[in-house]
Amino acid sequence: MPSDQVFALIDCNSFYASCERVFRPDLAKTPIVVLSNNDGCVIARSYDAKPYVKMGEPYFQAKEKLRRHGIVAFSSNYALYGDMSERVMSLIEAMVPASEVYSIDECFADLTGVTGDLTQLGRDIRAKVLRCTGIPVGVGIARTKTLSKLANHTAKRLQQVTGGVVDITRPFERDWVLRNTEVKEVWGIGRRMTVHLESMGIKTAMDLAKADPRMLRDKFSVVVEKTARELAGTPCLELDEPDPPKQEICCSRMFGKRLTELTPIKQAVATYAGRAAEKLRAQGSVCKRIRVSIRTGMFNPNELHHAKGALVELPYPTNDTLLLTRAATEAVERIFEAGYRYSKAEVLLLDLRQPGEFTDDLFAASQPAASDRLMSILDQINGRYGRGTVRAGSVPRTPEWGMRREMMSQSFTTRIDQLWKVSSR
The missing domain is CATH 3.30.1490.100 (DNA polymerase, Y-family, little finger domain)
Structure with missing residues (x-):
């Protein structure tokens, strides 16, 4: 893998909540949470809702708290989120040499060989996605995928300073981010692993980057070793090839x-x-x-x-x-x-x-x-x-046994009968 490899991670901010806000501009300043299937528990929170509601908190327990703090709850609208994700990813794909969709709200881009100001490219991606879809994104740029994740985290954490884009391809910026990021924020380092690492004196991303990779492999796994090498600037992960067909x-x-x-x-x-x-x-x-x-x-x-x-x-x-x-x-x-x-x-x-x-x-x-x-x-x-337009005769359109989604927004982009209506007034 070339030493001048450059990756970008583009990640949508509070994606489910942002999708709801696109068609509800009146909620631009209102905290939002999105609930799991059957309105069970909180699975997404807008930034301004995070101080009041924990991820995974059961809705029936949080209901009074949401009302008290003026937080609006939505049932999960997967048709809307999936369609908005496709729109975001297609825009990004058209602006970069190669991309890998990592999840519904984030993708990696390979910027190797791209000339010019990479920070400005990140700003251009951010501006185009926001203009065309209404979804805000953060962009992290670095020499490895793990570092680009860390750069993206910094872009969001310090958005007022960074403008949502952070480039740490140069050693000075990379080292600053490593020193100022807790090890628990590193991609792939879970809660249990954090406890083990901190007991060894590895408390920041910089500590992990400087740790002996072979020791990490012997004590933990090859995955932790690769994480440390990536933090130190050695690429170990490439853009994934398309997944093979599933066996089940x-x-x-x-x-x-x-x-x-x-x-x-x-x-x-x-x-x-x-x-x-x-x-x-x-x-x-x-x-x-x-x-x-x-x-x-x-x-x-x-x-x-x-x-x-x-x-x-x-x-x-x-x-x-x-x-x-x-x-x-x-x-x-x-x-x-x-x-x-x-x-x-x-x-x-x-x-x-x-x-x-x-x-x-x-x-x-x-x-x-x-x-x-x-x-x-x-x-x-x-x-x-739209899915279900033509279906087996035994499948009802609005079944009584369907998921309980009492607060679901309209499928603004996938159902013609639920298009956004604009008044002339």
Whole structure:
């Protein structure tokens, strides 16, 4: 790897909360939290909400505190967040030589060989993303991926001074950041590791950068060794190659309420099978087996506990939503038992292959060409007009068992009936 390697980490600020603010400018100065599935607990906080609410705090416990401090809560709107993420990442990709999406709200960029002022490039990226999407981002630039993470953390921590962009490719700036950052803030150093390192006198990122890499490897792992080397300026991590196709695909959800009847559970399983089939086609695979399971809540001592699953062998390798849905719902009929209050279902696609990799005999059945054409059209329509526009007949649009999301914002960018309305007044 060349010694002049340069990485940038572009990270969206309080991403879920920022997405909500894009279409609610009246909340620009209002603290915001976003809740997990079924409005369970806090999973995202705007910067001004962090002093009052802990990450992971149950909503029912925090509700009064939120009201007292004027904090607005939103149910998670994954359709909105996913679409806004794609917009942000496509803008960044067009401005850098190469990029790697690391998570829904951050990506690495390879700036090796880019001439000119890198800080200004970071400002240009930041300005364009904000102008085109309304999402604020921080940019950290450094010689390694781990250092770029640290630079990004500094850019956000000292935003009033840095303007949201920090370049530590030069030793003086790099060393300042290392000396002034606690070791717990280093990428990949968790809470337990922090305790071990601090007991050894390694309290800052600079301490870790100066530690003996071989000692760290012997005492901890090669991952910690690479982290220390990266902090010292030696690149050990490159931009990742595209992930290989998954060997299993799972879709599971908690129901919005306990279900005691077969019909709504079959509807839920049909929905999950359809979503799993979409993922299967997206990676160009087919599957030969499917496992369906349902269970009750396992932590309430006042409820009967029950969990059961069934494995289904499909007639041929397939990615056909209709066939997978039929197989999954028939499996539910076999494993459902009356008298229980079910809380969750799971659909797991197994024995995945690329088309043509299965070696059945010459006369074995295969997926009809008509099914391939139908699934292609289905994906095109749903890709253009939103997931669920065309779906299996057994899947309702607004199911009673759906996730409880009582404070969800509109899907401003993915549903035509929920577009942002602008008044002429």
